[in-house]
Amino acid sequence: MSELFKTIVDKSPLGVLIYDKTLGEVVYTNQTLRDWGIFETPFVENLLNLQNGELEYKGHFFKVQTFEEEGKRVFLLEDITPLKTYQRAKKDFVANVSHELKTPISVIASVAETLFYEEEDPVKRRFLERILKRSKEMEALVQDLLILAALESKEGKVIWEEVDLHRLVEEVFQNLKEVAEGKKVSLLNMVPENTLCTCDEHKLFILLKNLVENAIKYNREGGKVWVKTYTKGGYRVIEVSDTGIGIPKKHLPLIFERFYRVDKSRSREIRGTGLGLSIVKHIALIHGGKVDVESEEGKGSSFKVYIPLRGEKTFRGK
Template sequence: KRDSAEKIKKDEQYIMSTAVAIRDLKNTDNILGVVVVSANIDDVYLLLEEISSQIYLLALLSSLLTGLLSFFTSTLITRPIKELMKSVLKVTNGNLDEKIKVKGNNEMAELAKSFNLMTERLDRIEESRQEFVSNVSHELKTPLASIKVLTESLIFEENIPIEMYKEFFSDINHEVDRLNTIINDLLSLVKLDSNKVNLNIAQTNLNNLIEAILKRLSPLAKKKDISLIYQSDRETTVEVDEVKLTLAISNLIENGIKYTVEGGQVTINIQSNSQEAFITVTDTGIGIAKEEQSRIFERFYRTDKTRSRDTGGTGLGLSITYRTIIMHTGSIQVESEEGIGSTFVIQIPIKHV
């Protein structure tokens, strides 16, 4: 039976000793002797010291490696962020051509892609803005230039017949009306683009709305001997802003009249179901080239600039129509063939969302 065990350091050596008492079998309290067993455990301690040193070394290397990994990881993360910040500052200062190089497929790469898409969008908006300002300037300068020429003729010419006075004043009045139309269209478009326009939604009889438009535009059609044909198989009531929808549909019908040759026709058709109403405007006009159909809803865009100005167009009517229909959560599509005519289809929900 083992009574005790201990380790001691003696003469620079590590020794482990164990003492066992020898007892009388008849009287266990009587100790007959003690057996002591000792063993040198220097090798064990040397091994433990070696293991400890290795553990300390591994801990040091691990700490160093962890520090290096943390440094490189933070660098990998912060470097793209710094590059992004530099690019943001460049864009803020007006450099819309700034792009970030996309590397990998991680979150930063996705952020870089989004940033590049944003700058492309901003660049397109800036181009549109510059084009818009240029077009507005041109549209306003053209009638002003005509007015200036006419007034100078009246001022500096002597002995002008009264008939010529009347003709010049009639031309001036026409140019003033044109200026007024451009300004009103611009104001309407700016309001629609600002998304600050509130729709005055009310139950509206679509049939009555179309009939009122046709009654107003019939004199314009009669001047060109153009037939206005109205088709509808049922009464249709929709929840819309009557004033704005009237303007949108009027623009389509008026364009159909302007660009249809004498003796042609413009057809307006209403169809509906329980969910949607469809207004179709078809003319037998000059048509629109395929490559231009995707751009006709852009502001100031004209397929035939000379003809548009001769007919009094501002290039804003279809853009106003498009924005109005979108505000009603609807859609507008066009199909056209040159020399045959065009068809515009407006879709709007029966119930306003």
């Protein structure tokens, strides 16, 4: 390498490390990487075990790109510690604020509820009803923000257990019974009894509750919601389908984003936080799975959740 190129690489904001595969040792590091003060055996071992991706080492965060040339592995490292620190501060802030809002909002909601049921004056009742409705919405928002914060923290770890899917779907239906009755939507559990899935029961409950709730909310009166399951390519697939209003194609890639809600007019009459599907996606991802959606406007939607099979017997005792 010419002196000029050496100087340029030394002054680059990227850390550079070159590992010679035949010699089995590091043959080059640039100044930037050495200045980080982490160039030591365990760091190199971590790096060699990583393909492209992110690496955390002694409080530093790096984005790592690697490629091979002339029998050498070249690593380019970007120090993303400031970005990570900022993201963490942002998450902590949202989590703290949500936590602080939780109690006062519940108090407002429950006091408004009591007053509403005791009030006879129609004008006051209307005002109280508005306070009640709005505070319930805030409660739901804070609840969703707290769920997301928990998923992103240590509590977000998956606690694996064998879960009976039929029973879990039954519980979700039970939980949403009144919402469904209010809209005259019928709920069908097509998951065979004793179907086992290795997953985090509490998190899968939250996931299914969000999907079934959407399937009811964005349905037509007298519509249907059904849940079925099957295995495919190493995954347990859980499908939540509805006969609802559907989602226009151009919105499909966006609905899993935080706070995204499909067009204002229909969202105004059907309340929501826009956080449900980002919770669903997050839960699927931490299980090593994913979510897919198919939808036809005016006909209905179908959400498929993929959870990797972990060698469970499909049926208990069979």
